[in-house]
Amino acid sequence: MAQENEKLDKVLNLLRKSSPLLDSSEDIEKEVIKRIKNIDYSGTVLAEAFDFMFGWIYIGWVRRCLVVASVALVLLFAYQQAIILRRIDYLSRQTVVSEKENTNTHADEMAKMLVVLRNAGRRFPSNSITISEKQMKELLESVNELQLKYKDLENLIESDPELKKMIQKKLMENNRTKINL
Amino acid sequence: MKRNSIKLVISLVLILFGSCNDPETVVTNFVHADGSVTRRIEMKSHEGDINKRFKISEIQVPLDGNWIIRDSCEVDKKGDTTWVRRAEKIFRNIGEINLAYKSDSGSNKGFSRYTGFTRKFRWFNTEFRFFERIDKKLTFGYPVKDFLNSEELHYFYSPEKLKEEKENGPDSLKFKALSDSVKHKTDKWTEKNLVSEWIGEFSKLTAGKAGNKVTFQSLKSRENEFVRIIEKNEKQLDSLWKTGTLLKEFLGEENALKYKSEADSALSIVTANLFVNFNDFSMRIAMPGKLIGTNGFIDSSHILLWPVKSDYFMAEPYEMWAQSKIPNTWAWIISGLFVMFVLTGVIIKIVKKD
Numbered sequence: 001m002a003q004e005n006e007k008l009d010k011v012l013n014l015l016r017k018s019s020p021l022l023d024s025s026e027d028i029e030k031e032v033i034k035r036i037k038n039i040d041y042s043g044t045v046l047a048e049a050f051d052f053m054f055g056w057i058y059i060g061w062v063r064r065c066l067v068v069a070s071v072a073l074v075l076l077f078a079y080q081q082a083i084i085l086r087r088i089d090y091l092s093r094q095t096v097v098s099e100k101e102n103t104n105t106h107a108d109e110m111a112k113m114l115v116v117l118r119n120a121g122r123r124f125p126s127n128s129i130t131i132s133e134k135q136m137k138e139l140l141e142s143v144n145e146l147q148l149k150y151k152d153l154e155n156l157i158e159s160d161p162e163l164k165k166m167i168q169k170k171l172m173e174n175n176r177t178k179i180n181l
Numbered sequence: 182m183k184r185n186s187i188k189l190v191i192s193l194v195l196i197l198f199g200s201c202n203d204p205e206t207v208v209t210n211f212v213h214a215d216g217s218v219t220r221r222i223e224m225k226s227h228e229g230d231i232n233k234r235f236k237i238s239e240i241q242v243p244l245d246g247n248w249i250i251r252d253s254c255e256v257d258k259k260g261d262t263t264w265v266r267r268a269e270k271i272f273r274n275i276g277e278i279n280l281a282y283k284s285d286s287g288s289n290k291g292f293s294r295y296t297g298f299t300r301k302f303r304w305f306n307t308e309f310r311f312f313e314r315i316d317k318k319l320t321f322g323y324p325v326k327d328f329l330n331s332e333e334l335h336y337f338y339s340p341e342k343l344k345e346e347k348e349n350g351p352d353s354l355k356f357k358a359l360s361d362s363v364k365h366k367t368d369k370w371t372e373k374n375l376v377s378e379w380i381g382e383f384s385k386l387t388a389g390k391a392g393n394k395v396t397f398q399s400l401k402s403r404e405n406e407f408v409r410i411i412e413k414n415e416k417q418l419d420s421l422w423k424t425g426t427l428l429k430e431f432l433g434e435e436n437a438l439k440y441k442s443e444a445d446s447a448l449s450i451v452t453a454n455l456f457v458n459f460n461d462f463s464m465r466i467a468m469p470g471k472l473i474g475t476n477g478f479i480d481s482s483h484i485l486l487w488p489v490k491s492d493y494f495m496a497e498p499y500e501m502w503a504q505s506k507i508p509n510t511w512a513w514i515i516s517g518l519f520v521m522f523v524l525t526g527v528i529i530k531i532v533k534k535d
Contacts, residue, residue: 097479
């Protein structure tokens with residue numbers, strides 16, 4: 001047995017020492033390069049990019065840190081939103097005060113203009129007014145009168161549905177639908 | 182009640198002589214995310230004389246010539262004219278508002294008022310807090326919350342309009358009872374403040390005097406007794422004080438004679454601090470983003486509202502505050518992408534393992 005092993009070792013050593021002689025190593029090199037060039041790399045680029053992006057999944061501590069960070073972010077988001085929603089819910093149950101704003105949005109525009117006109121003598125320099133006091137009085141009186149007449153007319157129409165219908169029809173015919181009675 | 186009668190007389194005097202031209206004022210702060218504040222003052226007056234109307238010295242908050250001012254008038258159905266002045270100014274930061282408060286020459290110039298603004302980054306949201314604060318007048322007073330329960334406190338700080346609505350609404354009996362209870366308890370609160378403040382001021386004036394055995398602690402331990410004496414003698418309070426009877430009960434005969442002038446001085450200081458000449462107004466605040474907290478009321482325009490009355494900052498500072506938030510959209514996107522990325526990685530790992 002020992003003799004057989006010795007023989008095998010000798011043969012192996014002989015084979016190792018007698019390596020084949022390459023006549024055209026350049027040809028072999030060229031052939032190798034040629035074969036490498038012919039390999040299809042389309043799938044490999046994607047795989048490399050994928051490995052680059054998700055290489056961390058093979059590193060235990062990086063993976064654990066990123067998972068902890070994501071969980072922390074989700075928890076923080078949930079906590080903040082829960083608090084905010086609770087606060088908003090509390091506020092929405094509060095009584096709304098019907099305190100009127102100190103604005104004149106609901107004031108009668110015409111009445112306001114009349115007051116401005118009435119006080120024009122006090123509010124603007126006299127030389128900027130080109131109409132006489134008498135004319136101003138006449139204007140104010142006529143506006144007041146017109147307002148009263150308009151109100152009367154409005155009441156009259158409102159109290160008579162047939163008349164209202166008729167006027168609305170007439171207005172429609174005249175293509176004056178903008179006036180809403 | 183004696184206090185009410187004193188207060189009523191003082192109020193009437195102020196109304197007749199000093200404050201007849203006080204406009205009804207609403208101050209609105211439009212707070213912006215960068216810390217700047219657009220401040221709008223709306224004043225209403227029924228005073229016909231243009232020279233008496235909206236005088237700077239009678240306006241409740243700082244106002245000067247640098248404001249954009251617009252005047253108009255309203256006429257109600259009865260034909261009564263109300264003059265309205267609207268003033269607006271943009272303050273670059275709260276420092277400018279505080280400076281305006283310091284140099285105020287209006288009717289409430291004697292009161293320490295200031296504003297504050299903070300902005301906190303909370304990753305998903307940025308939170309804002311704005312407040313207007315009026316410092317307390319009394320040094321030794323008790324907070325009103327020691328006397329009222331939460332429901333009564335809410336009623337106490339409510340705007341007049343809300344109180345009126347509740348007292349005339351379907352639960353009118355309940356709210357009238359609540360109103361009476363608040364009135365009764367706040368009377369007690371004022372009496373206690375009066376005594377506490379007097380003890381404090383008197384102790385300060387007599388401190389360090391030779392042979393003084395009337396210390397702050399000894400007087401404070403008898404505070405409730407003093408309050409009971411005042412309650413018992415409320416109808417003859419003035420005459421009993423003038424004759425020195427009350428002081429004798431408080432300090433004993435010898436000390437009453439010895440410290441009569443200090444006791445009178447202390448009472449003058451307390452009266453001046455307790456019955457202040459403050460012109461009420463309403464404060465409104467509009468915050469940037471979504472409102473998340475406040476101690477104010479919400480008005481019909483969905484803006485926060487606070488009534489500002491002297492009782493509110495008598496014994497503790499009155500702070501009108503609001504908190505809001507603006508979501509940071511970029512932080513939401515970044516966080517979402519990050520969580521998705523990690524989740525995808527974990528899924529890949531699990532799949533490859535299998």
